[in-house]
């Protein structure tokens with residue numbers, strides 16, 4: 001039974017928005033109330049599930065403009081036993097919040113690195129001389145912004161409402177249709193779902209080492225929807241590989257491919273079988289304050 005849900009905080013983050021919607025859907029299905037618990041960064045959010053303090057965690061994993069959230073993949077690899085239960089795709093609409101009178105007076109802009117990067121063109125055009133300060137989340141620095149009229153932040157509509165901060169400019173994304181994929185993670189093993197996410201490492205990275213794994217998926221007619229490499233942190237040039245694949249029609253083929261893959265790799269971790277819920281932006285506008 002899910003009672004405690006960990007998410008990247010403080011309140012008002014896009015992670016909290018995704019978590020609130022997930023919790024609303026869960027409570028509608030089970031009738032059980034849940035408690036949302038904010039954590040200061042993604043690693044601690046996932047650790048809370050790994051060590052049993054929370055039942056599930058909701059963490060960002062990929063953005064349509066900036067790609068992967070590396071801390072999520074790195075933490076999932078390092079923490080054993082975590083399984084993806086569900087994917088959530090959230091439309092992300094960034095706003096520029098500040099108490100300052102004009103954009104010309106802005107000297108510092110705070111936000112999560114992904115949010116800063118997703119609005120880089122807007123920042124270059126409107127606050128070119130401001131110092132950009134990366135924070136653990138879009139809302140970590142809102143107390144500072146609330147007391148310094150030369151400071152601004154990139155954050156959600158919900159954050160503006162929660163911290164009573166004026167929106168100087170709304171929807172400053174560099175590209176329309178900005179979406180972030182979140183994973184709902186717990187210790188429960190799940191066998192069904194249209195998607196599978198996995199990670200693997202080799203004894204030694206040598207030329208062509210990736211050819212055989214890719215051949216295995218091709219021979220089993222399996223569609224890979226994402227492939228990423230991440231440093232092993234052991235030595236420069238040594239990589240881990242993360243793959244998302246679609247399992248829709250070929251559950252048997254996927255299981256055969258994963259069996260073939262396990263004989264090629266030093267470590268193979270299946271992070272889960274899951275489905276993805278696409279959240280409509282209208283669901284983000286009427287959340288409880």
Ligand SMILES: O=C(O)C(=O)Cc1ccccc1
Nearest residue numbers: 013014015112114137138180
């Ligand atoms: O910091 C937040 O609000 C998060 O939830 C991480 C994030 C940052 C930017 C886009 C999507 C998620």
